[in-house]
Amino acid sequence: MATSQFTKKIPGTDGPEPALTPPDLDAAATAFLKKPKLGSGKTRKRDMPEGLWTKCPKCSELVFDKELDENLKVCPKCQHHFPIGARERINALVETCSFEEIDAGMLSVDILKFTGVASYASKLETYRKKSTQLKDAVITGIGKIGPHRAALGVMDFAFLGGSMGSVVGEKLTRLIEKATEAGLPLVIISTSGGARMYEGMFSLMQMAKTCAALAYHARAKLPYISVLTHPTTAGVMASYASVGDLIIAEPKAMIGFAGPRVIKDTTQAELPPGFQTAEFLTDRGLIDAIVPRLEMKEKLTDYISYMMAGK
Ligand SMILES: [Zn+2]
Numbered sequence: 001m002a003t004s005q006f007t008k009k010i011p012g013t014d015g016p017e018p019a020l021t022p023p024d025l026d027a028a029a030t031a032f033l034k035k036p037k038l039g040s041g042k043t044r045k046r047d048m049p050e051g052l053w054t055k056c057p058k059c060s061e062l063v064f065d066k067e068l069d070e071n072l073k074v075c076p077k078c079q080h081h082f083p084i085g086a087r088e089r090i091n092a093l094v095e096t097c098s099f100e101e102i103d104a105g106m107l108s109v110d111i112l113k114f115t116g117v118a119s120y121a122s123k124l125e126t127y128r129k130k131s132t133q134l135k136d137a138v139i140t141g142i143g144k145i146g147p148h149r150a151a152l153g154v155m156d157f158a159f160l161g162g163s164m165g166s167v168v169g170e171k172l173t174r175l176i177e178k179a180t181e182a183g184l185p186l187v188i189i190s191t192s193g194g195a196r197m198y199e200g201m202f203s204l205m206q207m208a209k210t211c212a213a214l215a216y217h218a219r220a221k222l223p224y225i226s227v228l229t230h231p232t233t234a235g236v237m238a239s240y241a242s243v244g245d246l247i248i249a250e251p252k253a254m255i256g257f258a259g260p261r262v263i264k265d266t267t268q269a270e271l272p273p274g275f276q277t278a279e280f281l282t283d284r285g286l287i288d289a290i291v292p293r294l295e296m297k298e299k300l301t302d303y304i305s306y307m308m309a310g311k
Contacts, residue, residue, distance in 0.1 A: 056080050072293050081230065081250050081293055086139045086156035089189060093297050094143035094152065101141040103174055108136055108167045112200055120198035127159050134159045136167040137192070140175040142184065146301030148308065151179035153188040157231075164236050165196035169206025172240065176213035180220050183311070185304050189227040190241040194234020207239035214243055223307035225300065228255050228278065228287065246303055248289045249278035250296075255287070 053062045059078035068075070072092050073082040090099055107124075114120040128135060137159040143152050153175050155162045172188065179186045195203040217224060226244025228237075230253035237257055241247075249255060256276040264271055274280040281287045291299045 054082075074293050079251065079292065081252065083157055083191075083230070084293070085158060086154040086189075087133060089154050090139060090141075090143070090152065092293075093145055093300065095146075099141050099143035099152070101139060102178065103140060103171045105135065106167050106171055108165050108199070110198070111166075111202060112198070114198040114200070116198075123160065123198070130158075136171070137162045137164070138168045138171050140171045142178070142182075145187070145297065145304060148301065148304045149182075149184055150304060151175050151182075151184045151186045153186075155189060155191050155236075157191040157193075160196065161193035162191045162236070163193055163196035163203070164206050164239075165199040165203045166206065168196075169203070169209050172210050173206075173213045176210065176217050179222065180213070180217045183220070183222060185222060185308055186217060186224045187227065187300060187304075188224070188240060188244075189229060190232045190236050191229045192232055192234070192236035192241075194236060204235065207235055210240040211243060214240060218245070222311075223304070225303055225307075227291075227296070227300075229253050231255070233257065233259070242286070245307065246289075247287050248291045248299070248303075249282070249287045250293055251278060251290050253278040255281055 052065055054065055054068055055062055056075040056078060058080035059075060061075070061077045063075055063077070068082065069088075072088070073084040074080070075082070110119070110121040110124070112120070118126075134156055137157075138153055138155045140151075140153040142149060144150070145152070153172050155168070176186060178184075195207070197203070214224060223245050224243075225246045225248065226241050228241055228247065228249040230250060232241050232249075232253065232255050234257055237255060254276050255278055258266075260271055260276055272280070278287055278290055282290055289299075
């Protein structure tokens with residue numbers, strides 16, 4: 001059989017991955033969303049209706065879903081922080097009815113006509129339906145945290161792994177610009193697998209754009225508090241998430257750029273225990289404080305009071 005010297009190549013099927021390809025957190029996101037299966041004990045299973053209890057992955061205790069919701073998705077037994085949606089977070093942080101969302105209808109477009117296992121367009125469609133009230137991975141707006149009006153941006157990992165595409169970047173940039181114009185403090189709560197690879201360069205550009213807007217906000221001598229939640233990685237960590245005047249994190253959150261496996265393979269070295277956890281990075285000075293979710297509102301109020309004093 002005659003073989004050609006040149007084999008046909010299908011673009012995008014080989015070669016190195018883009019530097020900022022987020023880790024496969026899509027799978028992690030779906031794993032988060034799925035309720036852990038109830039214990040295999042047959043008698044217990046018969047006694048308990050599905051969907052009322054969640055097994056804590058850390059202490060293995062069964063927690064009543066209602067109790068978990070009331071406790072802002074923090075295990076009442078061991079304080080494990082489960083993932084929480086952006087809307088729930090906002091409701092827990094701002095004064096009732098004080099939040100005015102901005103750019104609520106902004107939608108991502110499939111500018112590159114990107115197709116992998118599934119097309120970007122179909123992914124967007126699926127996630128918009130699945131994450132019922134979300135149009136993209138961030139919600140932005142102005143609300144009152146304690147007595148302070150503040151610009152608030154909250155990311156949601158459930159939408160495409162909290163990846164940062166043009167919409168996430170644009171909504172945050174507009175929020176930052178609004179905060180600068182109105183003389184408001186800024187709080188961004190991040191959770192992300194990184195830049196959205198379906199948008200290629202357009203997503204990477206958001207890193208520079210958000211940071212440029214933050215520089216103007218800083219020039220106006222206004223405070224920016226960055227809150228890192230599990231997980232905050234790659235392009236988001238390498239841009240707006242890591243340039244807060246104050247950087248705080250939820251307990252045990254995974255924070256980093258590349259995943260630990262990639263780092264281990266590259267450096268061929270054993271990684272220290274606790275590597276890439278919020279606690280590890282607090283000890284080394286990258287993060288200023290660890291704040292449990294149930295104390296977040298109170299602490300943010302205190303921090304803003306302190307940082308806005310005299311304004
Ligand atoms: Zn627990």
